[in-house]
Amino acid sequence: MRPILYRKLGNFDLWFLSDGEIWLDGGSMFGIVPKSLWSRLVTPDEQNRIRLGLNPLLVRAGERLVLIETGIDRKPGEKFRRLYGLGETNPLLDQLALLGVAPQEISLVIHTHLHFDHAGLNTRLSEGRLVPTFPRARHIVQKQELEDALHPHERSQASYRIENVEPLAEQGRFEVVEGEAEILPGLRVLPAPGHTLGMQVVELDSEGQRLAYTGDLVALQVQTPLLYIPAFDLYPMTTLETRKKLYARWLEGGYLLxxxxEPGPPLARLVRGEKGYQAEAVEF
Incomplete structure (x- = not known):
């Protein structure tokens, strides 16, 4: 498991957390890009899987603690964990504890989208029933994403797990937004459709310093080239247009990504050269 990483961004304190790793099919992660190309960038295992990180971001904004993403769902059991190469426990909660942060201290959770590997710790099992993991938090999500998670279609239903969504919806814990919205001063969400129709990215902007949390618009540093779009994306041509739009914004604005x-340190800076868009790692 990757250790906690820290960075100051203007008035924000950022802790780059880890909820462990997940192993997914390499071909699916790179879509139409042939293995002869993507295998030069990442090495697959004997099952053709590649290692991915699970990287929630903890933000201190004044007196408030904001958690971006809640990690992966381990509730389905051993077979599920074995399929994705998961450990039994949620390292995210251990890392929050190391920082002295109790779940009830999180006042805001922001979801890029509600797939099981991004919203898995929305709920936990307590005495045989599902309860909110972060009992005082509002959960920010695009309206389209919540609707799709509660009513998935045949292509998307394997990615959404109702136990991570329905209990919070029934308790009125989701706060839906439609389009771009400023959640707190200097913290905003922007629609980023393609992977799902309702996906969003999160931007931080303080004292001239900027960072974008990319969600699954671009999940890995080596996926930054425009056409390196996963087969998991429901609307790949929409992903392409969204990437063009947001890459231009992030490059012009000097955003960190x-x-x-990313299985290693998840921070990089976007650059554009003769071969198109690339990402260069940034030291902590």
């Missing part, structure tokens, strides 16, 4: 699934 935090990748949701």
């Amino acid at each position: 935090c990748f949701a699934h």
Whole structure:
């Protein structure tokens, strides 16, 4: 498990957390890009899987603690954990404890989207029933994403697990937004459709310093080239247009990028050269 990493961004304190690793099919992660190309960037295992990180981001904004993403769902049991190469426990909660942060101190959770590997710790089992893991938090999500998670279609239903969504919806814990919205001063969400129709990215902007949490718009540093779009994306041509739009914004604005699934340190800076868009790692 990757250790906690810290960075100051203007008035924000950022802790780059880890909820462990997940192993997914390499071909699916790179879509139409042939293995002869992507295997030069990452090495698959004997099952053709590649290692991905799970990288929630903890933000201190004044007196408030904001958690971006809640990690992966381990509630389905041993077979599920074995399929994805998961450990039994949630390292995210252990890392929060190391920082002295109790779940009830999180006042806001922001979801890029509600797939099981991004919203898995929305709920936990307590005495045989599902309860909110972060009992005082509001959960920010795009309206489209919540609707799709509660009513998935045949292609998307394997990625959404109702036990991570329905209990919070029934308790009125989701706060839906439609389109771009400022959640707190200097912290905003922007629609980023493609992986799902309702996906969003999170931007931080303080004292001239900027960071974008990319969700699954671009999950790994090596996926930054425009056409390196996973087969998991429901609307790949929409992903392409969204990437073009947001890459231009992030490059012009000098944004740092935090990748949701980078297995190593997840911070990079976007650059554009003769071969198109690339990402260069940034030291902590």
